Amino acid sequence: MFPVFFKLSFCLLFLRHLARVTDVDATDTSNPHLNYGLVVDCGSSGSRIFVYCWPRHNGNPHELLDIRQMRDQHRKPVVMKIKPGISELAKTPEKASDYMYPLLSFAAQHIPKNKHQETPLYILCTAGMRVLPESQQEAILEDLRTDIPVHFNFLFSDSHVEVISGKQEGVYAWIGINFVLGRFNHGDSDGEAEVEVHVPSIDQQDTLRRKRTAGVLDMGGVSTQIAYEVPKTVRFVSPQQEEVAKNLLAEFNLGCDAHRTEHVYRVYVSTFLGFGGNAARQRYEENLMRKTITRNKLLGEHVGETAESPLPDPCLPTDLEDQIGTSTEKLYLRGTGDFDQCRQILQPFLNRSNDTHSSLNGVYQPAIDYSNSQFYGFSEFYYCTEDVLRMGGDYNASKYAAAAKGYCATKWKTLQERFDSGLYASHADYHRLKYQCFKSAWMYEVFHSGFSFPTNYKNLKTALLVYEKEVQWTLGAILYRTRFLPLRDIQQESLKGTHSHWRHSFSFVNNHYLFLACFFIVLLSIILYLMRLRRIHRLAVKHYTPSSVPWLEEGLGPPMLPIIL
Numbered sequence: 001m002f003p004v005f006f007k008l009s010f011c012l013l014f015l016r017h018l019a020r021v022t023d024v025d026a027t028d029t030s031n032p033h034l035n036y037g038l039v040v041d042c043g044s045s046g047s048r049i050f051v052y053c054w055p056r057h058n059g060n061p062h063e064l065l066d067i068r069q070m071r072d073q074h075r076k077p078v079v080m081k082i083k084p085g086i087s088e089l090a091k092t093p094e095k096a097s098d099y100m101y102p103l104l105s106f107a108a109q110h111i112p113k114n115k116h117q118e119t120p121l122y123i124l125c126t127a128g129m130r131v132l133p134e135s136q137q138e139a140i141l142e143d144l145r146t147d148i149p150v151h152f153n154f155l156f157s158d159s160h161v162e163v164i165s166g167k168q169e170g171v172y173a174w175i176g177i178n179f180v181l182g183r184f185n186h187g188d189s190d191g192e193a194e195v196e197v198h199v200p201s202i203d204q205q206d207t208l209r210r211k212r213t214a215g216v217l218d219m220g221g222v223s224t225q226i227a228y229e230v231p232k233t234v235r236f237v238s239p240q241q242e243e244v245a246k247n248l249l250a251e252f253n254l255g256c257d258a259h260r261t262e263h264v265y266r267v268y269v270s271t272f273l274g275f276g277g278n279a280a281r282q283r284y285e286e287n288l289m290r291k292t293i294t295r296n297k298l299l300g301e302h303v304g305e306t307a308e309s310p311l312p313d314p315c316l317p318t319d320l321e322d323q324i325g326t327s328t329e330k331l332y333l334r335g336t337g338d339f340d341q342c343r344q345i346l347q348p349f350l351n352r353s354n355d356t357h358s359s360l361n362g363v364y365q366p367a368i369d370y371s372n373s374q375f376y377g378f379s380e381f382y383y384c385t386e387d388v389l390r391m392g393g394d395y396n397a398s399k400y401a402a403a404a405k406g407y408c409a410t411k412w413k414t415l416q417e418r419f420d421s422g423l424y425a426s427h428a429d430y431h432r433l434k435y436q437c438f439k440s441a442w443m444y445e446v447f448h449s450g451f452s453f454p455t456n457y458k459n460l461k462t463a464l465l466v467y468e469k470e471v472q473w474t475l476g477a478i479l480y481r482t483r484f485l486p487l488r489d490i491q492q493e494s495l496k497g498t499h500s501h502w503r504h505s506f507s508f509v510n511n512h513y514l515f516l517a518c519f520f521i522v523l524l525s526i527i528l529y530l531m532r533l534r535r536i537h538r539l540a541v542k543h544y545t546p547s548s549v550p551w552l553e554e555g556l557g558p559p560m561l562p563i564i565l
């Protein structure tokens with residue numbers, strides 16, 4: 001009996017897990033208990049609207065709302081994007097609400113009409129708007145605040161339209177990722193790693209153990225960002241450091257009740273402009289130009305002035321020829337593909353100071369417990385490890401360095417041939433091939449020298465998606481901003497006196513395909529088991545008694561549901 005039972009429970013656990021992470025069914029808009037929420041992300045190149053929905057809170061104060069992206073009949077996430085960015089309206093702010101209209105009417109069509117007035121709408125603006133003068137920002141926001149309520153019936157107030165800071169955006173991204181990873185559920189720790197946390201309470205410090213959250217590293221083209229939880233109270237060496245740190249630490253309560261401290265998080269977020277992969281290469285090339293020109297003048301040399309006498313560049317693959325600069329000031333480069341030397345000459349670009357507890361540009365960085373922490377590396381962290389080197393996922397510094405070194409040292413012609421024969425990941429392109437050597441060295445230096453992760457650090461995972469999903473900061477934003485909503489549901493719940501753990505889990509059953517697949521695997525195992533049993537019985541005893549049948553009825557019928565529910 002054991003093997004079948006084992007398979008059954010394993011299968012159901014697996015199913016439960018999958019159901020939690022791959023909720024790909026169309027959203028049931030006829031469900032009267034479903035709540036909706038809207039977030040518009042106004043970025044620099046365009047605006048996107050995301051529609052989220054969640055069932056009523058399950059009444060368990062250890063858990064947060066179960067927020068997901070709404071899916072249409074074709075199971076596609078309900079998202080719409082328009083171009084250009086809203087900041088283009090700086091000179092014509094009165095057009096802001098017209099600009100927003102298509103997004104909002106798109107969302108309005110998807111959400112049942114009777115739900116509109118309880119559906120919160122948030123319009124949150126990032127990079128593009130941040131750089132506008134405050135008066136222009138205000139004019140745009142004011143137009144939205146005045147005109148949107150005229151045309152739409154969503155739950156909307158002045159505070160729902162905002163230009164958010166880079167720090168807020170980073171915190172929201174951190175919340176979104178940890179929510180998808182299930183790190184905020186404190187009911188059962190599922191054997192996952194825990195940390196000890198000091199949370200501030202009314203008059204003293206509380207210490208509690210809860211699930212460890214994941215830190216986030218994200219290296220884009222222009223900037224690099226780091227965000228992680230700081231579980232212990234931090235002490236500062238000086239008032240100046242404390243002042244700086246305050247701007248980089250965020251403390252917030254994700255729980256639905258401000259008096260409960262179990263959902264209080266202290267998160268460090270820092271963004272480094274000019275430390276993205278492309279921006280770093282640009283800084284490097286500008287520096288190369290300046291130094292070479294000065295040197296040539298001083299020594300009367302002509303290094304790099306013609307294709308015949310190129311400047312050697314250890315950060316380009318061997319024998320790759322390149323030109324940088326403008327038509328009037330050109331520099332010819334030729335790759336020498338030396339990973340270690342490249343890393344060495346990139347050091348000054350990290351602009352580290354000698355202070356401990358500081359990272360890139362000498363910016364304050366609270367201590368990281370390298371023996372009990374976990375980080376996810378996105379964007380360039382993933383491309384650098386996966387596109388060409390094919391080692392995305394669990395990061396191992398020595399393996400990565402060896403592979404990157406090999407790549408740099410390979411002749412450019414060979415790399416092109418490999419590329420043409422489709423050896424690299426599908427989204428790798430010519431640009432990736434050319435700058436992979438530079439970027440892999442840059443990523444290594446930023447991670448190990450900049451953020452000071454030891455080279456034997458075991459817990460960095462590079463990734464494009466979390467559980468097959470692209471996680472937007474907007475998910476963290478809706479989660480954070482609707483955090484007090486469960487209170488209402490919990491109160492209703494306790495009035496009725498029902499404990500509704502099962503309703504929460506009930507959606508797992510809606511995953512029919514998985515459920516059916518699992519069911520058939522179990523059925524097949526039972527048939528095979530029965531056949532074997534029958535054979536054994538035939539061999540062993542003359543009087544065949546179907547002793548296994550009662551067990552089957554007891555074991556497979558009803559109990560199957562309680563296990564899932």
Ligand SMILES: *[C@@H]1O[C@H](CO)[C@@H](O)[C@H](O)[C@H]1NC(C)=O
Pocket residue numbers: 353354
């Ligand atoms: C950092 O320390 C080294 C030696 O320990 C010293 O040579 C260097 O000048 C210091 N740099 C700064 C920015 O203080």
Ligand SMILES: *[C@@H]1O[C@H](CO)[C@@H](O)[C@H](O)[C@H]1NC(C)=O
Pocket residue numbers: 351353361362363
């Ligand atoms: C280098 O760091 C210092 C602070 O330590 C900062 O003032 C300076 O602007 C940084 N340089 C660059 C190029 O970012």
Ligand SMILES: *[C@@H]1O[C@H](CO)[C@@H](O)[C@H](O)[C@H]1NC(C)=O
Pocket residue numbers: 396397398399455456457458
């Ligand atoms: C990285 O891989 C090497 C070689 O396979 C292994 O010896 C080492 O223990 C690994 N390092 C870590 C931190 O896992």
